[in-house]
Amino acid sequence: MKPIPLKIRQEVLKVPAFVMWNALPTDEHRTWDRQWFGHELMPKATFTVRGIGIREPMFNQNVDRPMGTGDWLIMLFHEASRLERDDPSPSASALTMVIWPPGVPQFYSWGNEPGFEAHSWMHVEGTWVRQQIDTMELPTTKPFQVTVDSVMILCLSAMLDEMRDASSPDPVILQNLFENWARGIRRQIKSQNTVTTIPSCLLRVRQYLDADCRRIPPLKELAAIAAMSESHLCHRFREFFGSSISEYVIRKRMSAAQRMLYDLDFRSGEIAEAVGYLDIYQFCKQFKKTFGVSPTQYRQQQVLNSVNELIDDKRALGNS
Numbered sequence: 001m002k003p004i005p006l007k008i009r010q011e012v013l014k015v016p017a018f019v020m021w022n023a024l025p026t027d028e029h030r031t032w033d034r035q036w037f038g039h040e041l042m043p044k045a046t047f048t049v050r051g052i053g054i055r056e057p058m059f060n061q062n063v064d065r066p067m068g069t070g071d072w073l074i075m076l077f078h079e080a081s082r083l084e085r086d087d088p089s090p091s092a093s094a095l096t097m098v099i100w101p102p103g104v105p106q107f108y109s110w111g112n113e114p115g116f117e118a119h120s121w122m123h124v125e126g127t128w129v130r131q132q133i134d135t136m137e138l139p140t141t142k143p144f145q146v147t148v149d150s151v152m153i154l155c156l157s158a159m160l161d162e163m164r165d166a167s168s169p170d171p172v173i174l175q176n177l178f179e180n181w182a183r184g185i186r187r188q189i190k191s192q193n194t195v196t197t198i199p200s201c202l203l204r205v206r207q208y209l210d211a212d213c214r215r216i217p218p219l220k221e222l223a224a225i226a227a228m229s230e231s232h233l234c235h236r237f238r239e240f241f242g243s244s245i246s247e248y249v250i251r252k253r254m255s256a257a258q259r260m261l262y263d264l265d266f267r268s269g270e271i272a273e274a275v276g277y278l279d280i281y282q283f284c285k286q287f288k289k290t291f292g293v294s295p296t297q298y299r300q301q302q303v304l305n306s307v308n309e310l311i312d313d314k315r316a317l318g319n320s
Helices: 006-013 126-133 149-163 171-192 200-211 221-227 228-243 245-260 268-274 279-293 297-320
Strands: 033-036 048-057 063-065 074-079 096-100 106-110 118-125
Touching: 033 149, 048 149, 074 106, 118 245, 118 279, 126 171, 126 200, 149 171, 200 221, 200 228, 200 245, 221 228, 228 245, 245 279, 268 279, 268 297, 279 297
Parallel strands: none
Antiparallel strands: 033 048, 048 118, 063 106, 074 096, 074 118
16 A cells, blocks of 8 residues: 555645644534643653543554554554554454553554544553553453443543643542543453453462563572463463563563663663663663664654654744
């Protein structure tokens, strides 16, 4: 499929011009909504709503983020869409949901033509997100089906109202809304029996690994926690989490390092040590293997993007 030039898409589809941080202009005929709220990542936050989209048409042919984003992206495709780079036809049916953790590669695209295939999404971050997704045993990275879209729509609408209308959004209300969403999605999954429940023994192992990504515990130690043989643990861990134990820990390390690079107060050596690498050369080698660029290059790219966004915002405000 050849990409449709932006100008043509805007003329044919009447894509509204908007500043990403502002609410969309009032339009009684528009059936979708979106707004961003957070300029910067806040890794130490409990729960932060960074952006919300409700039934937004998919204007871009391909959204391809090899390094993912620094936050969680949770997306529901109301209509068939493409989730496979090499498959030009829709690979995901309607009511497919994907939960992308921070730092995980993202790809999605419209299935047939731009501007019609609605998708709803939220960019969120904080310890509350991981806690709820783990507690509700929601699948991450891999697409899964839901039965209805009302749980997603009601949650996002309430979140958007709270973020926009309240003089100071109440974090407890937002956390409650997110928890209600997680519980609603879990109930839909359970009712379909499409996702096998992760055994509690494996959740204990994963929680143990999540508690400190600076070390990869001996396999014998983890096997004792899971109360199973080492070979069986390795097999079951890969079956439910899609990677080996060491790969899982490395992914956590790189995700933590990615987030720390947004904080210019941290030097590369400090970040390497914080995520478990005493040898900065090994850290840089693994980071480049994971993200395709060195930590220094990644930081420069993000700083440049942030500066450009601020410049664009100032220009837009000056023209308004």
